[in-house]
Amino acid sequence: MSTNSRRLATRCAHGDASRCDPGGANEPFQRPIAQSTIFDLGTSADAEAIFSGTRKGYAYSRFGNPSVDGLAEMIADLEGGAEALVTSSGNAAVLCAVTAGLEGRDGPLITHHDVYGGSFELLGILSSIHRVPVEIVDSTNTEAWLEAMSRAGAVLLETPSNPLMRLINIEGTVARAHACGARVIVDNTVATPFNQRPFDFGADWIVHSTSKYLNGHSDMIGGCLVHKEKLSAMHRTIHKNLGGTVNALDAWLVLRGLRTFALRMEAHNRNGQAVAEWLLRRPEVARVYYPGLATYPQAELFRRQMKHGGALLSFELAGGEEAACRFLDRVGLILHAVSLGGMESLVTRPAMSSHRGMTSEARRRAGVPDSLIRLSVGVEALEDLFADLEQALSGVRTPGPEVDNLGKKAHDPSL
Numbered sequence: 340m341s342t343n344s345r346r347l348a349t350r351c352a353h354g355d356a357s358r359c360d361p362g363g364a365n366e367p368f369q370r371p372i373a374q375s376t377i378f379d380l381g382t383s384a385d386a387e388a389i390f391s392g393t394r395k396g397y398a399y400s401r402f403g404n405p406s407v408d409g410l411a412e413m414i415a416d417l418e419g420g421a422e423a424l425v426t427s428s429g430n431a432a433v434l435c436a437v438t439a440g441l442e443g444r445d446g447p448l449i450t451h452h453d454v455y456g457g458s459f460e461l462l463g464i465l466s467s468i469h470r471v472p473v474e475i476v477d478s479t480n481t482e483a484w485l486e487a488m489s490r491a492g493a494v495l496l497e498t499p500s501n502p503l504m505r506l507i508n509i510e511g512t513v514a515r516a517h518a519c520g521a522r523v524i525v526d527n528t529v530a531t532p533f534n535q536r537p538f539d540f541g542a543d544w545i546v547h548s549t550s551k552y553l554n555g556h557s558d559m560i561g562g563c564l565v566h567k568e569k570l571s572a573m574h575r576t577i578h579k580n581l582g583g584t585v586n587a588l589d590a591w592l593v594l595r596g597l598r599t600f601a602l603r604m605e606a607h608n609r610n611g612q613a614v615a616e617w618l619l620r621r622p623e624v625a626r627v628y629y630p631g632l633a634t635y636p637q638a639e640l641f642r643r644q645m646k647h648g649g650a651l652l653s654f655e656l657a658g659g660e661e662a663a664c665r666f667l668d669r670v671g672l673i674l675h676a677v678s679l680g681g682m683e684s685l686v687t688r689p690a691m692s693s694h695r696g697m698t699s700e701a702r703r704r705a706g707v708p709d710s711l712i713r714l715s716v717g718v719e720a721l722e723d724l725f726a727d728l729e730q731a732l733s734g735v736r737t738p739g740p741e742v743d744n745l746g747k748k749a750h751d752p753s754l
């Protein structure tokens with residue numbers, strides 16, 4: 340049986356070891372970590388073959404490293420792509436993908452307002468210092484978004500977006516972008532290959548912050564970009580020279596984290612769905628933003644594009660900003676911390692963290708009210724999560740008439 344015909348859970352459980360040639364007796368099952376800057380070049384003829392690319396070999400770890408290559412193969416396989424490049428952060432992956440995506444193109448990079456904050460700031464630097472044309476388009480205006488594809492050099496999109504969990508139709512975007520020769524880059528960090536397969540909808544590149552679900556243990560920073568086709572020599576040159584390469588030990592940590600990826604995602608999906616439904620029933624909660632809810636306004640696109648709702652969600656408390664702050668002060672088991680995708684549940688208030696550079700009014704217009712709380716649901720026992728949410732909410736209960744649960748809406752992206 341070829342390793343590729345095995346299910347994702349099986350491929351994860353065996354990790355990259357199953358992708359190597361079978362070792363003999365006494366060979367370690369785990370590949371050793373290639374913690375080395377340099378590699379022996381051998382004879383002049385060997386060195387010539389390695390540098391000219393006629394033979395696969397290693398010279399210097401920024402150019403290539405066996406542990407890093409093991410991770411690249413594993414992630415390319417999980418996403419159903421041909422090849423991947425591994426980077427030292429998600430931001431480095433976005434920089435690399437945008438550079439490769441714009442190669443040979445004249446038009447602007449088209450992206451949307453609610454792309455990840457770090458990507459937004461990076462694109463600001465590229466546009467102001469390096470004069471890379473970048474155009475921010477409102478993706479909730481489908482007509483304007485699709486119309487922008489006709490002038491795109493390349494497209495960077497994130498679905499679901501964070502923290503509002505808005506979805507963008509990958510297939511529809513790709514059809515319009517490809518008609519004009521533009522490549523489409525999808526940031527699949529929040530959905531993960533377990534819940535969403537952007538290459539099935541025609542995307543060209545997929546980027547990830549491996550710091551989140553792929554590693555899953557909140558103990559390293561890393562990223563990767565996966566290409567649907569074989570990488571060109573230019574792609575490898577861009578990656579090598581931008582310099583955001585990862586070290587062998589961090590690559591190995593992600594490889595180790597991926598062994599439990601399928602298990603973790605099953606638990607994340609189950610907990611995410613249960614917590615979203617639990618919050619929706621609570622009188623203290625005014626609105627829940629989670630694509631897996633039956634009442635979700637983009638439910639049809641969700642069913643077409645995603646397999647599960649994942650474990651990232653946001654909600655607003657009826658008591659407003661003051662209640663949100665009190666809630667953050669009261670959570671115990673759930674950590675008040677940034678990031679997402681770890682096994683532990685985390686909450687933040689975007690107005691205070693990712694969106695603090697905006698005025699309160701600009702945030703309200705962007706659909707991120709000061710009372711919004713983002714929750715990355717971990718894999719803890721649901722009973723313990725509900726107990727912590729319950730005790731935190733009990734401290735924010737405002738006296739007065741109960742909020743009418745029937746009138747409560749799931750998030751409407753047109754708002």
Ligand SMILES: *Cc1c(COP(=O)(O)O)cnc(C)c1O
Nearest residue numbers: 428429430455457528548550561
């Ligand atoms: C975290 C994140 C990034 C950036 O990744 P880093 O590893 O922090 O550099 C990019 N995109 C999304 C969606 C993220 O959540």
